[in-house]
Amino acid sequence: MSDVSTEKPRPSGDHQWAGQGVSTRAVHAGEDRQKLGNAITDPIFCTATYTFPDTQSAIDFVARKLPREEYARYGNPSEKVAERKLAALEGAEAAAIYSSGMSAVTGLLLAKLKAGDEVVLFDECYHRTRELCTKHLGKFGVVTHQIPACDYEKMEAAINSRTALLVSESPTNPHLSVVDLQRFVGLGKKYGVETVIDSTLATPYNLRPFDYGVDYVIHSLTKYLSGHNDMLGGVVIGSQEKIEPLRKLRGVIGMVNGPHNIYLLLRGLKTFELRMQRHNENGLAVARFLEGHPRVEKVYYPGLPSHKYHDVAERTMNGYGGLVTFLVKDADQDRTAAVVDAVRIPRIGPSLGGVESIIEQPIVMSYHDFTMEQRRAIGIADNMIRISCGIENTEDLIEDLKQALER
Numbered sequence: 001m002s003d004v005s006t007e008k009p010r011p012s013g014d015h016q017w018a019g020q021g022v023s024t025r026a027v028h029a030g031e032d033r034q035k036l037g038n039a040i041t042d043p044i045f046c047t048a049t050y051t052f053p054d055t056q057s058a059i060d061f062v063a064r065k066l067p068r069e070e071y072a073r074y075g076n077p078s079e080k081v082a083e084r085k086l087a088a089l090e091g092a093e094a095a096a097i098y099s100s101g102m103s104a105v106t107g108l109l110l111a112k113l114k115a116g117d118e119v120v121l122f123d124e125c126y127h128r129t130r131e132l133c134t135k136h137l138g139k140f141g142v143v144t145h146q147i148p149a150c151d152y153e154k155m156e157a158a159i160n161s162r163t164a165l166l167v168s169e170s171p172t173n174p175h176l177s178v179v180d181l182q183r184f185v186g187l188g189k190k191y192g193v194e195t196v197i198d199s200t201l202a203t204p205y206n207l208r209p210f211d212y213g214v215d216y217v218i219h220s221l222t223k224y225l226s227g228h229n230d231m232l233g234g235v236v237i238g239s240q241e242k243i244e245p246l247r248k249l250r251g252v253i254g255m256v257n258g259p260h261n262i263y264l265l266l267r268g269l270k271t272f273e274l275r276m277q278r279h280n281e282n283g284l285a286v287a288r289f290l291e292g293h294p295r296v297e298k299v300y301y302p303g304l305p306s307h308k309y310h311d312v313a314e315r316t317m318n319g320y321g322g323l324v325t326f327l328v329k330d331a332d333q334d335r336t337a338a339v340v341d342a343v344r345i346p347r348i349g350p351s352l353g354g355v356e357s358i359i360e361q362p363i364v365m366s367y368h369d370f371t372m373e374q375r376r377a378i379g380i381a382d383n384m385i386r387i388s389c390g391i392e393n394t395e396d397l398i399e400d401l402k403q404a405l406e407r
Helices: 022-028 055-064 077-090 101-112 127-140 152-158 181-191 240-253 259-269 272-291 310-316 333-342 372-377 394-406
Strands: 094-098 118-122 143-147 163-169 194-198 216-220 234-238 296-300 323-328 358-360 384-388
Touching: 022 077, 022 272, 077 094, 077 234, 077 259, 094 101, 094 240, 101 127, 101 163, 101 194, 101 216, 101 234, 101 240, 118 127, 118 152, 127 143, 127 163, 143 152, 152 181, 163 181, 181 194, 234 240, 272 296, 272 323, 272 394, 323 333, 333 384, 333 394
Parallel strands: 118 143, 118 163, 163 194, 194 216
Antiparallel strands: 094 234, 216 234, 296 323, 323 384, 358 384
């Protein structure tokens, strides 16, 4: 007799938590109530191979697709817990975790696109996403149209019978433009084109893309969801039907994450709502301070009434996140760098969304290989600074920025 479980796999989103609050879902969704070894946290499964007690068990697994593991490239028990938890946080059915945020983007695009297909995306999408589409997928016959951010008329004009995906971030990085999801999804439905939103900067706490009918939501798990600057990961979330082909392709290509990273993700998610509340508070307070400072020319933050897309953000978002971008008045690259170097709390580096504040000049960290003309064309100025506000005390961050600006 085979001892392989015949239990049917439960939906990835774990709908028993659908009506619960964010923290309740972040702590409990996706998990078994009683775990292996009677532990309260999910164990780390450091194994590449999962064995069968006898040949019949293996035959049953292959023939009936029973809910258990076979080989780590196709899944890990802790990974499934994390996927159910992430789907529950977004109010979706299923999720597929990848080795990084860009792996998630790549996995989705490879699964959905073929030679001759076309992609329409807003030009404020992450520059590596744009590079993937234009430089790499273009070699295989995929055509990419880059449209000015939130220009829905131009997006509609770019759609044709070969258009396979509409893609955007919301908010975008570093300008923090906010997509009107109703209009964005409306275009997709009007022309029968699937829609993709990279919601990394918003998180499920601040934005609910599936409420508007988006087909796929992407997150870099490296950022707010894990929240501690100590792991890489990405996820694509959607319906069970849409995610299953992505999961199968992930197993073929090998874009899987490791068991220790999954553990760090699960641990970080426990405090997700608490962290986001502080990120939102710090981001708004810092943005207001900067907007009122005489050495600041302009602040990009959707929580400010002065932001171009504040009305959209106020209508669609629960909070505005911890990322703030600003321009130093009458400063060149070197004088802007002096402000960055003068801060004492934020560390200089890439990425965002962790408990530690991080500061950078986009022209140094992310756009160093762009020409001046290329940077100006996409609004990356020499005097631009991006700060990802962590969870430090608000008054300390403001005092630190104040002394740095006034030196």
